[in-house]
Amino acid sequence: xxxxxxxxxxxxxKTGQSMTLQCAQDMNHEYMSWYRQDPGMGLRLIHYSVGAxxxxxxxxxxxxxxxRSTTEDFPLRLxxxxxxxxxxxxxxSSRGGPTNEKLFFGSGTQLSVL
Amino acid sequence: DQQVKQNSPSLSVQEGRISILNCDYTNSxxxxxxxxxxxxxxxxxxxxxxxxxxxxxxxxRFTVFLNKSAKHLSLHxxxxxxxxxxxxxxxxxxxNFGNEKLTFGTGTRLTIIP
Numbered sequence: 001x002x003x004x005x006x007x008x009x010x011x012x013x014k015t016g017q018s019m020t021l022q023c024a025q026d027m028n029h030e031y032m033s034w035y036r037q038d039p040g041m042g043l044r045l046i047h048y049s050v051g052a053x054x055x056x057x058x059x060x061x062x063x064x065x066x067x068r069s070t071t072e073d074f075p076l077r078l079x080x081x082x083x084x085x086x087x088x089x090x091x092x093s094s095r096g097g098p099t100n101e102k103l104f105f106g107s108g109t110q111l112s113v114l
Numbered sequence: 115d116q117q118v119k120q121n122s123p124s125l126s127v128q129e130g131r132i133s134i135l136n137c138d139y140t141n142s143x144x145x146x147x148x149x150x151x152x153x154x155x156x157x158x159x160x161x162x163x164x165x166x167x168x169x170x171x172x173x174x175r176f177t178v179f180l181n182k183s184a185k186h187l188s189l190h191x192x193x194x195x196x197x198x199x200x201x202x203x204x205x206x207x208x209x210n211f212g213n214e215k216l217t218f219g220t221g222t223r224l225t226i227i228p
Contacts, residue, residue, distance in 0.1 A: 004157070031212065042120075042203060043158070043218040050213050058215055090157050097212035099146045105157025 002026050006091050006106035013081040013113045021076040021109050023091030031094045031101070032074040033058070034066065036087040037108075043090065049074055050097070081113045117141045118206050120219040128227050133191040135222050137204035140185065144206035148216070149178060149189050152201045161202070162189070191224075199226045 007022045025032065033048035045058030049068040063085060065077040074093075078085060089109045094101040119138045127133045137147075145166045150158035164171040164178045164187070171178050177190045191198055204219045 033216075035218075040123075040220060042118075042220040043205075045215050045217075048215065056213075059217075092157070097207075097210070097214040098148075098216045099207045099209045099214045102148075102160035102163075103150075103158075103216070105159070107155065107157050 004091055004093055004104050004106040006089075006109050008109060009107070011109060011111050013078070013111065015081060015083060015113060017081050019078050019081065021078075021089055021091075021111075023074045023076065023106060024072050025074075025091075025093040025104070026072065027093065027095070027104065028071060029093035029095050029104070030071070031097055032068065033092050033098070033103070034064070034074070034076045035090045035092065036060065037090060038087050046076065046089075078111075083113050085111065086113045087111060115140075116220070117144075118204060118217050118219040120202075120204060120222045122222050123220070124223040124225070126225045126227055127194050129196060130193045133189075133194045133198065133224055133226070135189040135191075135202050135204075135224065137187045137189075137219055138185060139187075139206050141206070141208075141217075142185070143208045144217075145209050146207050147178070147180060147187050148205045148207075149176075150203045150205060150218075152203065152221070158203060194224075194226045196226050196228055199224060 034046040035043040047066040049055045092103040092105045148163040149161040152158040
């Protein structure tokens with residue numbers, strides 16, 4: 001049982017480059033979300049989705065795009081990478097909303113933007 | 115504007131003693147509170163939660179206390195074990211029929227001293 005799978009685990013980008021962080025879950029969860037973790041800032045919500053075809057913004061959405069064409073996949077796109085986007089990114093999913101259903105997290109993607 | 119605050123970045127406790135991790139919040143609309151635990155190089159995992167209609171919830175060695183009037187919650191771990199060494203995040207949400215956003219605190223690194 002794979003759970004939530006994130007790829008890649010590590011990535012180095014140059015300023016201005018674009019890339020997509022992949023997230024897939026095999027638990028048939030409706031709710032999926034992306035967080036970034038920065039020192040002294042905790043986990044901050046970037047975007048989330050309550051089902052295929054539905055996405056919404058979190059606390060820090062600027063510079064990121066998401067789409068949800070299937071229940072399983074929720075990719076996060078960096079449009080033009082900036083050093084401020086250096087962070088550890090976590091994808092998480094839950095059966096329903098994260099209040100009543102626990103979130104399952106992937107193991108993270110460490111991104112450095114030079 | 116940090117709506118969920120963990121004012122102690124780190125805490126060291128002797129094995130076998132009680133660990134108390136604290137969390138304060140400012141948004142009076144928060145109605146559900148959760149604790150997540152994170153080991154290095156892994157994603158966070160759900161630990162325990164509490165609804166605002168309760169003031170205490172227990173699960174084995176872990177107990178969460180909620181004081182709504184003080185906008186304060188705490189996690190008690192008794193007895194503390196070396197495997198409890200991790201970063202602990204508290205989180206809060208406003209229930210919204212599954213369309214919710216979790217707001218996380220900045221985390222407290224707990225070290226259990228053998």
